[in-house]
Amino acid sequence: MNSLKSPTPVSKSTRHSAVMAPLPRKKHRCIVIGGGLAGLAAGYRLARRGWRVDVFEAHRRLGGRVFSYRFPQARKLICELGGEWIGDDHDAMKRLAREFGLELQPHQYSYFFWNVNSRSRRYRPGEDCFSAKAHKGFQQFAAEFKTYNESEKRRLDKLDWWTCLQQRKFSHRELLKRDLMDSTDFGESIRQTSAYTAATEYFGGNATDEMDWKIAGGNSRLIHALARSIGGASVRTRAEAKLVRQRGEEVTVALANGEKFRADVCICAVPAPCLRNIEWDPPLSPAQTDAADRLQYSRIMKSAVLYRARFWPEHKDGGFSVFTSRVSDFCFDSTYLQGGDARILCSYAIGEKADDLAAEPNKNDVAKWLTEDILHAVGRPKTPATHPVAIRTQAWQNQNWIGGAYAFYRPGQWFSVRPILQKPHGRVLFAGEHLAEWQGFMEGAVDTGEAAAEMLCEST
16 A cells, blocks of 8 residues: 555555565465454455455454444334445445445435524535635645645645635635534544545545445445355454464464464454554554554444434435534435335534533433434424434444544644554554545445455465
């Protein structure tokens, strides 16, 4: 994987920055630590090349931050409590869906803004909601960014996205609007987000910000398909790796239950904070452990609320969604195009809002607050009470086995933290969305897993 993002962000290539010693041709066995999308993509690629693969996932379920959910009261409906969108430019995800015969369904959303006192007009999917002046300045910035050299990129990385846009003549009101919109991509306020990572996000994607598709029947269907293709006996849950020891041309992985497994190489596809949960022999470099400690993960809480019937508008040119200034944050119809009377509304809250909702002990109160927010947002506050049937929440920042929804690169970290974390450690390669050009997307997880597998195949 490149240690730097591509100078033309549209090209999202993935390669490791260091080269492992060639593997003996007679041996083809790999242990994959982590049963999320990156680990399973790596295992699947190796298994297809004839490798013996063992995948160990510490959690009770596979998928990591890909988590499709069905309410017992409405089994025909599906929502995503984790990874949600597949973009038009996400070639790896689209390819895997084709390979496994998984249908992609449209998942684009129209949107509007509501700040209690006022409500904006509705914008179609991909439509720009900013002034002509701001739009022109943004397009000029995009063109300029594609000419940046490495020094200019590093300088931009030291700036936060809020300040960068402010320098580009965005008004304070427009900055607040961008903060509402863009923070959902990073999991924290744009006042804390690297301007470089934000620029690659918006100048390297499409008009809909890669919010285009999802897998019909749930994104977790891809997780299960990958696991089946690797082989059921080779993919284990509740199998926490506690020790990775390297001696000569062999890697030994010891699980928490005392079992030990040996292989020629290892791919570690766990979030950066989880590296501290593993004993490394020989140890990781001080720079690598320090980088893992410095990289924070975003605070995101998804709250899926089931209703017997829809009470928000339905549009033919994109699903319903609204950005609010309230604790509900960004809300959208999870069941867009799924049919039936019952519907699921999802709140996607970030940062302090996510922490506030997660701290509420009575989740029924959370459902009540979200319902009231949307009733006001759509201009129906006096409608007879719409009673939620059930609520299911997922506060990713409270998941100790992950530490957050996805990696959050603060100003100055993309060129200092990421290159260190992606360096191989002896016969161990690393993968995960935190190392990807498509960082924060399911696409990024797949890219890094496949790149690690390809590197091993090229070494044999």
